[in-house]
Amino acid sequence: MKIAEQLYGFIWRDPRANNGNTYFIAGPPLILIDPGHRHLFGQVEEELARLSYKPEQMDIVLATHAHPDHLEGLFQFQEPTVTALGLEEYDFIKKTARRAGWDLGGENFEPGLLLKEGNLKLGDLHFRVLTTPGHSPGSICLYWEDRKALFTGDVIFNQGLGRTDLPGGDGEMLKLSIRRLAALDVEILLPGHGEVIIGKEAVQTNFRMVADYWFNYI
Ligand SMILES: [Zn+2]
Numbered sequence: 001m002k003i004a005e006q007l008y009g010f011i012w013r014d015p016r017a018n019n020g021n022t023y024f025i026a027g028p029p030l031i032l033i034d035p036g037h038r039h040l041f042g043q044v045e046e047e048l049a050r051l052s053y054k055p056e057q058m059d060i061v062l063a064t065h066a067h068p069d070h071l072e073g074l075f076q077f078q079e080p081t082v083t084a085l086g087l088e089e090y091d092f093i094k095k096t097a098r099r100a101g102w103d104l105g106g107e108n109f110e111p112g113l114l115l116k117e118g119n120l121k122l123g124d125l126h127f128r129v130l131t132t133p134g135h136s137p138g139s140i141c142l143y144w145e146d147r148k149a150l151f152t153g154d155v156i157f158n159q160g161l162g163r164t165d166l167p168g169g170d171g172e173m174l175k176l177s178i179r180r181l182a183a184l185d186v187e188i189l190l191p192g193h194g195e196v197i198i199g200k201e202a203v204q205t206n207f208r209m210v211a212d213y214w215f216n217y218i
Pocket of ligand 1: 065135
């Protein structure tokens with residue numbers, strides 16, 4: 001679905017399988033965020049085809065964090081497509097992936113771009129990378145200032161927040177990360193699962209509701 005100018009969301013709504021939402025920015029450059037599970041990538045392919053694009057045309061494919069329902073789809077991309085993951089997340093998975101039983105698509109997975117906290121210019125598009133640990137130690141959120149759009153991965157959802165019981169999860173860190181995000185000027189919140197939130201009021205209400213309710217449980 002089209003969310004805003006150049007911004008599309010492929011929202012996963014099939015209850016029979018867990019998978020992340022994928023977002024597509026029809027730049028240039030062409031950017032895919034959280035390509036999802038590899039075996040479910042067919043849906044992304046279909047959605048792109050509906051917009052007359054093919055996966056191999058993507059310039060950049062990035063994952064907000066390294067859980068398989070966000071990251072796995074990255075493994076099938078090859079140069080010249082650039083794959084990207086947070087620097088801290090990459091360091092973490094190198095150390096722990098084997099132990100945690102995550103499929104890293106073979107020994108050789110190495111992102112082409114490691115994202116650090118700060119400004120990120122991709123072609124003419126300007127983003128801010130925020131390192132937001134808590135759900136996963138090196139999770140990143142991506143803020144697209146021109147659209148006031150925030151890609152949150154599994155940090156915060158519509159009426160919920162990311163679980164903290166997976167390797168490297170930390171409830172206190174997650175609260176701090178969510179507080180940081182709540183301070184941004186956001187009109188479109190694009191979570192890794194569930195429905196998109198549109199409108200500044202609705203986004204702020206969601207931040208408040210999540211803090212008031214869920215912060216008591218983590
Ligand atoms: Zn996750």
